[in-house]
Amino acid sequence: MTDVVQQPVHPARARMSLSQSNLERIINIVSPLGLLLAWELAARFGWIDVRFFPAPSKIFVTLMNLVESGALWRHLSASMQRLFWGFIFGGVPALLLGIGMGLNRTLRAVFDPIVSATYPIPKSAILPLMLLIFGLGEASKIVMVAVGIFYPILINTVAGVLEINKIYFDVSHNFGARGWQVFRTVAFPGALPLIMTGVKLGVGMGLILISLAEMVGAKSGLGYMMWNAWEILSVETMYVGLLVIAALGIVFTLILTEIERLIVPWKIAR
Amino acid sequence: MNGQALKSAPAKADDVKIRLRGLSKTFETRKGPFVAIDNLTLDIPAGCFFMIVGPSGCGKTTLLRILAGLDKHTSGTLEIAKPADSSRPGNSMVFQGDSLFPWMTVWENASYGLRMRNRPQKEIKDVVGHYLMRTGLSKFTDLYPHQLSGGMRQRVSIARAFANDPDILLMDEPFSALDEQNKVLLQEELLRIWEETRKTVMFITHSVDEAVTLGDRIMVMTAHPGRAKAMVDVPFPRPRSVLELRAQPEYGEFVYNIWGYLREEVHRARSQDEGSST
Numbered sequence: 419m420t421d422v423v424q425q426p427v428h429p430a431r432a433r434m435s436l437s438q439s440n441l442e443r444i445i446n447i448v449s450p451l452g453l454l455l456a457w458e459l460a461a462r463f464g465w466i467d468v469r470f471f472p473a474p475s476k477i478f479v480t481l482m483n484l485v486e487s488g489a490l491w492r493h494l495s496a497s498m499q500r501l502f503w504g505f506i507f508g509g510v511p512a513l514l515l516g517i518g519m520g521l522n523r524t525l526r527a528v529f530d531p532i533v534s535a536t537y538p539i540p541k542s543a544i545l546p547l548m549l550l551i552f553g554l555g556e557a558s559k560i561v562m563v564a565v566g567i568f569y570p571i572l573i574n575t576v577a578g579v580l581e582i583n584k585i586y587f588d589v590s591h592n593f594g595a596r597g598w599q600v601f602r603t604v605a606f607p608g609a610l611p612l613i614m615t616g617v618k619l620g621v622g623m624g625l626i627l628i629s630l631a632e633m634v635g636a637k638s639g640l641g642y643m644m645w646n647a648w649e650i651l652s653v654e655t656m657y658v659g660l661l662v663i664a665a666l667g668i669v670f671t672l673i674l675t676e677i678e679r680l681i682v683p684w685k686i687a688r
Numbered sequence: 689m690n691g692q693a694l695k696s697a698p699a700k701a702d703d704v705k706i707r708l709r710g711l712s713k714t715f716e717t718r719k720g721p722f723v724a725i726d727n728l729t730l731d732i733p734a735g736c737f738f739m740i741v742g743p744s745g746c747g748k749t750t751l752l753r754i755l756a757g758l759d760k761h762t763s764g765t766l767e768i769a770k771p772a773d774s775s776r777p778g779n780s781m782v783f784q785g786d787s788l789f790p791w792m793t794v795w796e797n798a799s800y801g802l803r804m805r806n807r808p809q810k811e812i813k814d815v816v817g818h819y820l821m822r823t824g825l826s827k828f829t830d831l832y833p834h835q836l837s838g839g840m841r842q843r844v845s846i847a848r849a850f851a852n853d854p855d856i857l858l859m860d861e862p863f864s865a866l867d868e869q870n871k872v873l874l875q876e877e878l879l880r881i882w883e884e885t886r887k888t889v890m891f892i893t894h895s896v897d898e899a900v901t902l903g904d905r906i907m908v909m910t911a912h913p914g915r916a917k918a919m920v921d922v923p924f925p926r927p928r929s930v931l932e933l934r935a936q937p938e939y940g941e942f943v944y945n946i947w948g949y950l951r952e953e954v955h956r957a958r959s960q961d962e963g964s965s966t
Contacts, residue, residue: 585787588758592781593801593852603800607791684791684832 443672450668472654477661480654489643494662496638500556500631501624504563509620512571513613517605519572520579533572541566541623542630554635559628566627567620574616578609611685614678621670625663703769705856705888706732706755711764713750724750726913727764732905734769737882737889739903741896741946743954747914748892749784752858755890756781771855777801780854782845782862788833794820794844795829801852819847822881839870843877850881859891863898875901875930883927896946900939901930908949912960918949 454474460466461473468476484490519526545562552558582604590604632641640659647655713725724747732738740748753759754766756779768778780801788797796803799816820826823843833841842862849857863871879902882889893899899906900922908918922942924933933939 585783585785586789588753589781589783589787589789589800590804592756592758592779593804593848594777595800595804599804603792603804604789607789610791682791684834 446668446672450664470653472657477654477657480652481658481661484655484658490658490662493638493640493643497628497632497640500559500639501563501621501628503556503560504624504628505567505621507560508564508567508624509571509617512568512616512620513575516572516575516613516616517579517601517609519576520582520609521601521605526576533569537569537573541627545631545634548631549635559631559636559639562627562631563624566623570619570623571613571616574612574619575609578612578616579605581612582608611678611682614674614682618671618674621674622667625667625670629659629663703734704731705734705736705769706730706890707765707767709765709767711751711754711761711766713747713754713759714762723913725754725761726915728914728916730907730916732888732890734888735886737891737902737904739899739906740890740892740909741894741899741906741950742909742914743911743950744894746909746911746953748909749860751914752781752860752890752892755779755856756858768856775805777805777852777854779856779858780849780852781858781860782842782849784860784862785865786833786841788841788844788848790833793830793832794825794836797833797844798825798829798847798851800848801854805852815853816847816851819851819881820844822850823847823877839866839874842866842874846874846878846881850885855888857887857889859889861892861894864894871898872930878902879926879928879930896943896950897934900924900943900946901928901933906946908946908953910953911956917953918946920946 458474461468519529548558548561552561586604590600595603629641632639633645636642644656644659708728708730711728715722715724742748754761798820799812802812825843863874903922906920907916910917
């Protein structure tokens with residue numbers, strides 16, 4: 419019984435793939451820094467119009483001023499709170515409905531046409547309607563984010579459940595799993611890789627929509643900060659806003675990729 | 689809930705565990721009805737290691753899925769004697785090919801049935817630990833299926849079914865994807881583990897060798913439609929050793945006889961396939 423003929427993946431191979439993924443993470447950080455350097459040089463040597471494209475060092479000074487005055491933190495935290503609640507109110511229903519639609523043909527038949535019809539509507543186009551319904555307060559911004567996050571997570575979750583090999587459902591039924599147990603042990607973990615893809619797309623969409631929503635009828639947030647900068651012709655502040663949003667995009671992607679590595683360890687790294 | 693007529697039977701040593709009467713299964717296809725199983729009548733005694741041999745497409749897997757409650761038969765009756773202890777599951781299946789959950793470790797896969805039935809932690813630990821030890825997997829409990837070889841994955845699959853302690857074990861060509869050496873090793877292991885409990889087993893294979901090596905009784909099935917062509921009792925005593933058994937001259941003769949039943953079936957199925965593919 420102990421003479422196992424084949425061994426599991428050799429540890430050396432696992433180490434090699436680890437350093438490979440480390441290298442990829444370093445490249446992920448280095449490539450945007452290279453772009454910044456080129457920009458700085460172009461501004462210093464007058465190759466680009468600094469009225470529209472101020473040097474990154476100038477933008478950095480403005481950034482520092484905004485940090486010191488506490489304004490950036492105020493706007494950032496306002497946007498993050500809206501993003502967070504939008505993520506909860508959009509993502510959780512999308513996840514539950516998505517798994518339900520993946521498991522149940524009737525549910526799929528009911529919601530598929532509705533999703534297909536409403537998904538292509540540009541989310542930015544419903545902003546006036548949302549402002550009308552939810553007013554100028556927090557609710558309209560949160561709803562905008564929630565709507566933006568809802569679709570990518572819903573669509574990817576449905577696809578994730580449908581992609582699960584039918585044999586796993588047979589196994590779970592044969593071994594006595596019922597209802598919630600099937601959901602917990604097969605549908606959810608099986609769909610998790612695609613759910614994570616949906617979350618990443620959804621967070622990106624959320625960032626787009628929160629900046630947009632805050633430009634109209636808000637008195638705080640990164641979007642408001644940038645819109646206000648346009649009104650007072652402070653180009654550097656606009657760039658600070660763009661940079662912060664870009665940085666958020668990178669940070670969220672890195673965090674979500676780490677989370678993915680932790681909760682989907684069985685998916686072989688590609 | 690799966691449409692099977694479950695009837696409890698008196699507890700006798702020569703009890704009939706599975707009783708089929710005129711069982712048929714017809715699939716509706718675009719080309720019209722397709723008879724997968726035609727009028728199958730069969731008694732399988734408790735504790736019997738029952739083998740079904742037949743060419744591919746003869747409805748073997750369909751029959752197993754009906755017994756497992758994953759499919760429903762179209763006519764006839766199916767009676768499965770309930771286990772004496774009603775807390776035990778009726779059957780557990782070792783599926784063909786990869787059926788381990790990729791998102792669970794070896795331990796989580798092997799303990800799946802017990803966990804779904806909410807058995808106490810200590811029982812899970814003891815039982816799963818025992819069968820992982822018996823299948824030589826004790827050192828690999830934290831690995832995921834993609835980190836294992838095909839042979840090891842199938843061992844986990846067997847451990848998962850045995851650990852669930854079912855009344856009946858259903859095995860659907862569990863070794864067909866393995867190389868010859870691994871096949872013999874796992875057959876040996878299966879026989880040894882089975883000797884501990886002597887559960888009723890229904891085992892499907894397309895290999896006559898495997899059927900004779902493992903089984904007490906062999907049913908040869910025909911294809912299109914799936915019918916019982918012959919029923920043969922295997923005379924070799926237990927406990928058996930795969931290699932020693934195969935070295936006996938009587939073994940070769942026995943296998944040859946069963947091949948006789950099967951040969952014309954394989955030819956018939958092949959000529960039908962060629963006829964229908966034009």
